[in-house]
Amino acid sequence: MVVLESVSKRYGSKTIIHDLSFTVEKGEIVGFLGPNGAGKTTTMRMIAGFTAATSGRVTVAGYDMATQNAEAARQIGYLPERPPLYDTLDVSAYLRFVARVKGVPRSAITAELDRVTAACGLEAVFRREIYKLSKGYRQRVGLAQALLGKPEVLLLDEPTIGLDPGQIHETREVIRSFGEVHTVLLSTHILPEVTMICRRVAIINHGRLLAIDSPSGLQRAVEQTNRVALQVTAPAQALREELLSVEGVRALEMHASPGDNPVLSVECQVDAREGVEAAIARAVANRWDLHRLERHQPTLENIFLHYVSEAPAAKGTA
């Protein structure tokens, strides 16, 4: 649905985006992660057709953004970093204007306005001038504008910024339900958001794509091993042998609890695949008292920092 082929963007002598390539399929929600100034907004703008790529090709729904800008624009709903609002208009006039330009038939405009107003929770401010709205409402009017005309591709530049927790939840639901049928590319700073709603994550820094994969795929890529922590009442030697015999357990560390407490705390290094902790649980619980068992996976935060801190090295080799 969205295809970037070795896209670069230069402003004067400064290169903002280096040879960026990735694809977003239909019905997919892809999160776009990167520190400030990584090139997220520039990339969004190139996909939306606001700026042209210096070299390379951007294709949206089969249309080349360099030559078929207006045709492609019908397939795109775009929420820029700063919601593009006309302060003097009221919400309904603003949405009506966008709907007309997007080619929503005159007879369907009212229904379409009702749909996005309900989806974004704008009923209360529908007749209010935009300059009177709070930041959260402005953000939601921007989102409503992007949803108008049921575009195939939704590009959202930090869609939940400025919203309160309740609104963030609602907005995520809107995006999630939209992403079931359409294509969504969203950029964000909020890491849990990506794990919650995105099927794949693209991490960029200094205008280069560092990784693109599912959140769990990235986790595997970053750490080949995961950890399983458990607390068991058992003799140390027998427990060690039992655990090492379980398939997938690579190494372990054992700590006796302080005092007379016979409970042992164990940390196992295990393979990064599903079901290892279940095998451990079966093996241990058969013979001893298992008090606690926990699997630690690297968080997206660690993954993000892992890739972003590697970036200068990548820059040196390129």
Add this chain to the structure above:
Amino acid sequence: MSGMLAVCQKELSTYFRSPIAYFVVAVFMVGTGYFFTYNIFLTGNATMHETFQNMGILLLLVIPAVSMRLFSGEYGASTMELLLTLPLKPWQVVLGKYLGAVAILLLMTAATLIDLVPLYLFGNPETTTILSGYIGFVLLGMACLAVGQFFSALTQNQIVAALLTVSVLLGFWFVHNLQSFQTSYALRGLSRHLSFSLHFGAFIQGLVRSEAVVLYLVVCAIALTLNASYLHWRR
């Protein structure tokens, strides 16, 4: 087409939801009313000749107030990002905005028709001269708006856009004064042909000359084309 009309309608509602439209029309009405009364009592003639002359100069100063926000305002509110990513071609944005501004010009012009009431009540003015004066006035205004809209697209700052517009329009208004400095026949002809005020002068004397009409329309066409190409180039 419908996209262009939507832009035009949006411009009009923006003008009327902010004080600009009312302010501009009111200032223009008061200005022309003053000049009209002054000229009528001074000359004692039932003619719009002097009033049109003053309206021309007043127009040069009022047009930038109408045109300065057309694009500068969009940059400031970052709505340019919306306009250029909606299914609109640059010429649709440019023409839609231009039509909206021309509607304000027509409103300004219509507001001055009130001066004709006493003229026809107490005198016997020449209708065709007045008509050609109004045609010239609207054409002059259209050319000025197109120039103003182009400069508005060049800068984020509305004040800069307005100042650039005023200086260029004053240049076009007074360019015929350069004639006396030119020895070359071609340059003398050029500075005469480019003069907004000489052509406008012909209109208010009752002459609708094709070279005047062509000049104003060509200025419109060039400014609007430059405007659309600039938007395209900016990407």
